[in-house]
Amino acid sequence: MKTVARADEAGAVTPQRGSRRRRAVPGVPLPLLVPALVGLAFLLLPLLALLIRAPWRDLPDQLTSTAVWQALQLSLVSATAATAVSLVLGVPLAWLLARTDFPGRGVVRALVTLPLVLPPVVGGVALLLALGRNGVVGQWLDSWFGITLPFTTAGVVVAEAFVAMPFLVISVEGTLRAADPRYEEAATTLGASRFTAFRRVTLPLIAPGIAAGAVLAWARALGEFGATITFAGNFPGRTQTMPLAVYLALQDDPAAAIALSLVLLAVSIAVLAGLRDRWMTASS
Amino acid sequence: MTHIDETPTGVRAEDVPGDGLDARLVVARGAFRLDVALTARPGEVVALLGPNGAGKTTALRALAGLSPLTGGHLRLDGAELDRTPPEARPVGVVFQDYLLFPHLSALDNVAFGPRCQGATKAEARAQAAEWLARMGLADHAGAKPRRLSGGQAQRVALARALATRPRLLLLDEPLAALDARTRLEVRAQLRRHLAEFEAVAVLVTHDPLDAMVLADRLVVVEHGRVVQEGAPADIARRPRTDYIAQLVGLNLYRGQAEGHRVRLEAGPAVATTEELSGPAFVAFPPSAVTLYRDRPAGSSARNLWRCEVAGLETHGDQIRADLTGELALAADLTTVAAAELDLHPGAEVWATVKATQTHAYPA
Numbered sequence: 285m286k287t288v289a290r291a292d293e294a295g296a297v298t299p300q301r302g303s304r305r306r307r308a309v310p311g312v313p314l315p316l317l318v319p320a321l322v323g324l325a326f327l328l329l330p331l332l333a334l335l336i337r338a339p340w341r342d343l344p345d346q347l348t349s350t351a352v353w354q355a356l357q358l359s360l361v362s363a364t365a366a367t368a369v370s371l372v373l374g375v376p377l378a379w380l381l382a383r384t385d386f387p388g389r390g391v392v393r394a395l396v397t398l399p400l401v402l403p404p405v406v407g408g409v410a411l412l413l414a415l416g417r418n419g420v421v422g423q424w425l426d427s428w429f430g431i432t433l434p435f436t437t438a439g440v441v442v443a444e445a446f447v448a449m450p451f452l453v454i455s456v457e458g459t460l461r462a463a464d465p466r467y468e469e470a471a472t473t474l475g476a477s478r479f480t481a482f483r484r485v486t487l488p489l490i491a492p493g494i495a496a497g498a499v500l501a502w503a504r505a506l507g508e509f510g511a512t513i514t515f516a517g518n519f520p521g522r523t524q525t526m527p528l529a530v531y532l533a534l535q536d537d538p539a540a541a542i543a544l545s546l547v548l549l550a551v552s553i554a555v556l557a558g559l560r561d562r563w564m565t566a567s568s
Numbered sequence: 569m570t571h572i573d574e575t576p577t578g579v580r581a582e583d584v585p586g587d588g589l590d591a592r593l594v595v596a597r598g599a600f601r602l603d604v605a606l607t608a609r610p611g612e613v614v615a616l617l618g619p620n621g622a623g624k625t626t627a628l629r630a631l632a633g634l635s636p637l638t639g640g641h642l643r644l645d646g647a648e649l650d651r652t653p654p655e656a657r658p659v660g661v662v663f664q665d666y667l668l669f670p671h672l673s674a675l676d677n678v679a680f681g682p683r684c685q686g687a688t689k690a691e692a693r694a695q696a697a698e699w700l701a702r703m704g705l706a707d708h709a710g711a712k713p714r715r716l717s718g719g720q721a722q723r724v725a726l727a728r729a730l731a732t733r734p735r736l737l738l739l740d741e742p743l744a745a746l747d748a749r750t751r752l753e754v755r756a757q758l759r760r761h762l763a764e765f766e767a768v769a770v771l772v773t774h775d776p777l778d779a780m781v782l783a784d785r786l787v788v789v790e791h792g793r794v795v796q797e798g799a800p801a802d803i804a805r806r807p808r809t810d811y812i813a814q815l816v817g818l819n820l821y822r823g824q825a826e827g828h829r830v831r832l833e834a835g836p837a838v839a840t841t842e843e844l845s846g847p848a849f850v851a852f853p854p855s856a857v858t859l860y861r862d863r864p865a866g867s868s869a870r871n872l873w874r875c876e877v878a879g880l881e882t883h884g885d886q887i888r889a890d891l892t893g894e895l896a897l898a899a900d901l902t903t904v905a906a907a908e909l910d911l912h913p914g915a916e917v918w919a920t921v922k923a924t925q926t927h928a929y930p931a
Contacts, residue, residue: 464667466667470667472633473660474660474728475732476680477655489669
């Protein structure tokens with residue numbers, strides 16, 4: 285509903301904006317125009333360079349090599365699994381933050397968003413200390429259940445989920461805050477427990493927000509590098525995801541690195557296109 | 569002119585058998601305190617009438633369990649509900665803006681309650697279809713709420729609340745969201761459905777007409793307290809606060825009765841036909857007031873006051889004059905009369921009311 289309203293708004297102002305812009309461009313002060321254009325070029329040039337230097341002729345061979353397939357497959361599987369973990373844990377967490385009031389909620393909220401700004405490498409080190417074989421929790425996982433996370437594919441999922449989940453939580457929490465909590469009240473007066481009200485009423489209402497959050501989290505997980513290489517290492521076929529493969533290939537096979545980068549660029553553009561309504565119209 | 573009567577009158581808890589609603593709702597929230605005693609027999613429709621901010625919706629939320637009580641008690645058919653969570657109360661609510669679940673069809677909205685009460689999907693839908701048919705909405709069962717008109721949405725909301733077979737039905741401003749034309753029609757339908765409803769119904773409204781048409785009994789709430797309670801006709805005839813007097817279109821004063829006159833707190837005395845003594849109210853309709861520009865000579869009216877026009881507004885084909893001076897009052901006159909008298913704000917007039925047009929009653 286919100287998206288529609290935004291789209292309408294944007295649609296309504298477009299003609300006006302267009303005419304205003306045509307008149308306004310000559311009047312843009314140079315001290316603003318020049319840095320703006322430099323900034324634009326700065327953002328676009330690297331992407332352009334990637335397209336210019338791409339080994340288009342060898343591309344089919346590059347992309348069908350087993351190493352690339354392995355990395356791509358691992359990336360897709362682990363990013364999807366990390367998104368699933370984020371959904372299962374993150375949506376309830378977002379509900380807790382949006383719908384309940386407990387002491388220290390603000391602090392908890394800040395801690396949840398910490399991985400957004402934390403250098404991923406630091407996240408990886410922290411994960412090792414927590415879940416590593418000698419980690420705070422990891423030693424018990426190892427001795428009681430025989431579960432070892434570091435340097436395994438599961439470890440990749442853990443590292444990606446750690447970095448990606450905050451994106452989902454923030455997105456879903458925002459949607460929940462915008463959703464009318466009285467629908468939940470109406471459901472309880474009809475005999476629904478709070479959980480039933482959440483499952484049958486709230487969840488369908490905030491589905492678009494959850495989807496957007498999941499796409500964001502998935503994209504973030506797909507590109508995750510620092511935490512992954514620190515916590516899960518770099519073993520081809522097991523923990524070597526696309527970003528790791530790109531970095532490694534750049535040292536001995538630059539053409540392969542470019543090919544891999546193109547794949548990730550294509551995925552990013554696809555994600556952006558998927559979120560077009562939600563993000564791009566909101567900012568226009 | 570009047571002050572708020574602190575003791576609710578009319579039907580009290582002891583008159584009501586164990587069945588039905590027996591509540592004293594106390595909710596303290598910051599500086600606001602709601603303290604309302606409310607009783608109703610099964611089959612009775614009670615309207616909580618009051619201005620905005622009087623605490624009506626707070627009372628309704630307390631009955632539904634959506635806001636906790638800070639004191640008092642709540643018994644329904646003999647069962648204590650004070651601590652019962654909303655989902656376990658046999659209470660149905662029709663919300664002001666209906667709150668139909670936008671992602672569910674009308675049928676699934678109505679089936680929601682029975683489903684939560686343990687019916688299978690097929691049973692719940694069968695019951696829902698029956699309710700919709702009873703509301704004349706069988707053709708709209710598959711429609712999503714946004715495709716329903718205001719009147720249809722209202723009926724779906726009513727069906728949804730009734731489908732849980734509540735022992736207490738709560739309606740929050742049930743007609744407020746409708747335009748004037750639909751309102752008339754929906755009000756009549758709602759009245760019929762409420763008459764068929766065998767348990768207690770409590771509706772909250774600030775519209776006296778809705779309250780009088782729909783309810784068997786009115787409970788008037790102002791500033792979180794009950795100021796008057798009784799049958800609609802009684803309340804309309806004998807208002808006890810300015811708010812109700814304005815709602816029903818009466819001039820209302822409070823004073824001391826001495827035989828055939830009531831000496832008003834506001835100053836002058838009003839001659840009446842009733843003979844009373846002690847604290848009393850006296851009321852008369854604006855249409856009973858006659859205005860003159862010069863002091864009428866030989867007028868038989870004993871109620872004669874010198875006033876000044878404070879404001880004029882059209883009221884249908886009438887002009888309503890707000891007067892200040894010896895006695896503040898509202899007077900209705902025809903447009904022609906207003907023009908002949910050359911009324912304008914600040915104009916000096918003499919107002920008279922015949923004693924036979926006034927109505928005095930004990931305070």
